[in-house]
Amino acid sequence: MRVLLYTGKGGVGKTSVSAATALKCAELGYRTLVMSTDPAHSLADSFALPIKSEPTPLTENLWGLEIDPFREIEENWATVKDYLSTLFASQGVDDIVAEELSILPGMDELFSLLKIRQFYEKEAYDVIVVDCAPTGATLRLLHFPDMIGWYMRRLFHVERKVVGTIRRFTDEIFSVPLPGDEVYDTVERLYKRVSDMKAVLADPKITSIRLVLNPEKMVIEETRRAYTYLNLFGFVCDAVIANKVLPEEVTDEYFAEWKASQQRYLEEVEASFGSLPIFKVRLYEREVVGIDALRQMANDIYGDRDPTERFADSKPMRIVKRGKDYWLELHLPFTEKGEIQLMRKGDELIIRVGTIKRHLVLPHILAKQEPKGAKLENGILQVRFGMP
């Protein structure tokens, strides 16, 4: 079974590409579920078909699902939400604000993602295609297992056993209400489910993340950042979809400059995600709506290839700490030997080895450090970082 996640900056074409991919999978004979975590119900707009918050049949082998994040929050978080509201209210926070505060930012998206695992476990589908929220939101979620761990330790800082024994006294002594067993149970259950979900998402045999982008400056920057963090957290990206590329046959003078800049940015895309295959999709004459348009898009992206393939399988980047130094290890297969040049530009690192150029965003831990040297061994470039 495969889980294919499509993410990228707002408006680049995530929903269209997810819908097109799902359609292609279904037409190849895979039982396919396509789901969206976007409350704007955009999958239904792409297919031009109604899609409910339960798997809705769309065509042969294809089901669609628009998750209702508020329902998910009610089902998964209600007890904690009630407790937190009471807790905030007891501290003098206005009722409505207290209720709002009891839902953490990104939580709607988190519960939506938990659905992936639920359907994964049911084994009713061969492929699950997920139309994810824009990169920023997706990235925040990756912290969630850690964050819930934090919650369990800090917010519910008193050990559970202890709570039981002191509860009798507290109501009179403290003005802070203590969490009841149901609250602990909910948080613990959630912690377990999020950790399990992370295991599914981080297993490259199951999950591939695909970055959808347009050949434009801001979009590429954000996607590069996403790529670094996805790698860092152990998620495997296996393809880039460069969408809305002006086709050759557009010769109108009006678009000449757009075409030239797209060309430049496509080269930058190659330099940024070099080891991943880059699938280009042209800007169509009109919006991508309906089965026929989606089928056309899928064929333009994948041609004869099967979207469930793993298009790349190595973890291209990792950071290890040896002694006081951090080492950034980059997988650069097929790289010829040559002089290694490193150039730092803000939080970005530009690497040249022979004729190969790589451009990547450094994660926070490395951004404060200086590259001190580099070596290339067995197709892996190792860059040593230390304090300036």
Ligand SMILES: Nc1ncnc2c1ncn2[C@@H]1O[C@H](COP(=O)(O)OP(=O)(O)OP(=O)(O)O)[C@@H](O)[C@H]1O
């Ligand atoms: N290659 C293309 N050619 C023409 N129109 C396109 C193409 N790809 C997407 N579109 C159109 O661009 C608009 C935005 O696409 P889409 O909704 O798929 O993006 P998104 O990344 O999901 O956006 P959001 O971040 O808002 O969810 C839609 O109207 C869609 O039909």
Ligand SMILES: [Mg+2]
């Ligand atoms: Mg969308």
